[in-house]
Amino acid sequence: MNFDFSDDQKSLKDQARKFLADKSAIKVVRGVLDDEAKSYDQALWRGVAEMGWLGVAIPEEYGGLGLGRLELCVLAEEIGRAVAPIPFSSTVYFFAEALMLAGSDAQKAAHLPKVAQGETIGCFALSEGPGAPTASGISARFDGATLTGVKIPVTDGDCATHAVVVAKEGSDVSLVLVDLNQPGVTRTTLKTLDPTRGHAKLEFKGAKAERLGAAGQGWELGEAVLDRAAVLIAFEQIGGSQQCLEMATEYAKSRYAFSRPIGSFQAIKHKLAEMYVGIEVARSNAYYGAWALSTEAAELPFAAAASRAAASDAYYFCAKENIQTHGGMGFTWEVDCHLFYRRAKLLAVQAGSPAAWKEKLVKRLEQRNAA
């Protein structure tokens, strides 16, 4: 049994935590939060690129470090813990993964090295309005050369250079690769619950575009991209949850009420113990997701759904109870609790809602049993 990260992966994680504690300190996160014109922290983005993190899972032939998904998982956890204000997930978990999954050699050669260097910022455009997207409901259209339609919201769509767009092609769905810096693309910045990350409405009017992967395979490929991203986002969610638990624990030890630390009251203890249990359940599921992702196991769809369902619930619970443990101070702008509460919601809905993932999990259990 070797169901854990290696010593090298753990030391990469320690290294990442130290780097982010310095370069993505809370004042950096707040620098993006409080500045409406700022969609991400450019210095941190450059730093992350210099560390090689953007290309951790990209093969060396495409300019990456050629390590693997397990290394990406440990980085994701620390990025989540730091609520890092950078378009890392959109670029690495979605855009690069979509290219590696479905891209031609030429597409990979054109884009992956620039992703690894931090020049290309990617995003993934699926949603077109309220409610769970469906293949039949997609209205953005690709005609083999150009793209027309509206995607809203697109996480990091305001700062991205390129997008992978889910679009109709004929009566089927295809994945489409679009350069966002062209006349046929209009971006409108959106106000969201989590201003530490940029969001946009993307309008395509005959924008030049190319297919990514086979024609008509876009829905299945999109699902496969979402499964990969789900595991990685789960690690971000676990990092955020863990940070909430540690904040709440520290506060409960030092805050006195009724002449004793509030952490000596069972009402607080039990709440924090439940946070801990939720995180351990999520972590164990996410490790399984990490194993499935890194070995390209057939269990990935099931493991990804379980990872995501567990981690979304854990982060929501930890983020809200962290505020509650902090009492009135927890409800102020100055105290950091709300940064996690905001990020928890972004990560819960960004790649499909928790309820949607729970539905996928049951569907995949049915498929596994039918097989």
Next chain:
Amino acid sequence: MDFNDTPEEAKFRNEARAFLEANVQPKSNDKERLQRRLKPVEYLKAAKEYQKRKAEAGFAGITWAKEQGGRGLPPIYSVIFNQEEAKFDAPSAPFSIGLGMCVPTVIAFSDEATKDRYVAKALRGEEIWCQLFSEPAAGSDVAAGKTKAVRDGDDWIINGQKVWTTGAQFSDFGILLTRTNPDVEKHKGLTMFIVDMKQKGVDVRPIHQASGGREFNEVYFTDVRIPDSWRLGDPGMGWNVALVTLMNERLAVGGSYGPDYKEIFDFAKGINSPSGDGTLIQDESFRQKLADWIVRAEGYKLAKFRTMTALSKGQTPGPESSIGKVINANQMMDIANTAIEAQDHYGIINDPDLATLEGAFHQSYMFAPGLRIAGGTDEILKNIIAERVLGLPQDVRVDKGVAFKDLPTGR
């Protein structure tokens, strides 16, 4: 990252499997097994024979030192054997408390002569042990026990009552936590003994449980004599001895019982949804609940794999193993409750000949309340996680610096 055994572990697993295949039946849910469970005398006989063969084959006391008759292997080997054994209908239950908790305490706190007398016989299944800690007024607060031990020459004389003693009715010996000094603080006046359960003055009475069963007992002690040489640890050190025993209990009671998500998933395919429109498995709210159960059951299973990984590398497992009991008892209850309610009015029937899964959901429903209490209540376990894992301060103690006899008891 992988789920593979090391070559040594794989070799051991094969040996264990070969032993089990030769000696016990594979697990089954058939009626025959239910029948077997109804005949305690025969079950006990079979259990003792099985334990003897286990000891002869070197699968008893896997982690115990060789001088204690064990195999001296690291804990991962014990986990591997248990994993394999769980796939069979092995009658190992009567020994789990004795060999898991009591005898290790005896080994840790007694002299060579005492160990020679008890350890080998317990390992071979010739003698069964029970643990006598809980009392009517000492449950979660187990150090509040009142069962009295008074020194009389070379003996101690015991008077008092224990409760919830698993297996007392067929046990030969027990480890007994007593109050030897009521004039000092609660935790400082306790002493632990070995007690002969078959002697005069020991009265074992089964408890008729809310679930209908009688698996646990009350044990009354009336002027029972125990020689001083059967004392475990110094007088007044009983709490430290008990902690060694309890450390094992909370891990031992963490397993899952009864129907889990796979059973209710199969069940849901064959029953109407609450709306009457399609089957339960097509019901959205049921599917959401089912997903939560999958996540928790898989999470618990995978957390155990993380524990095994640490053991396999010779490391001390992290606290992730402490989550099991908090998750499992509640999940078992929730699944049983959902399955019963889903049957509408018919759900009230628990007759094994008529009920779904021969009444397994109903058994679960009635036993789960006990599991949320046994081996540390949910509340105590959350305190343990909060204090030992997260490092939160203890609750304000009103029993510090007060003699046991002066503590308020509420009655």
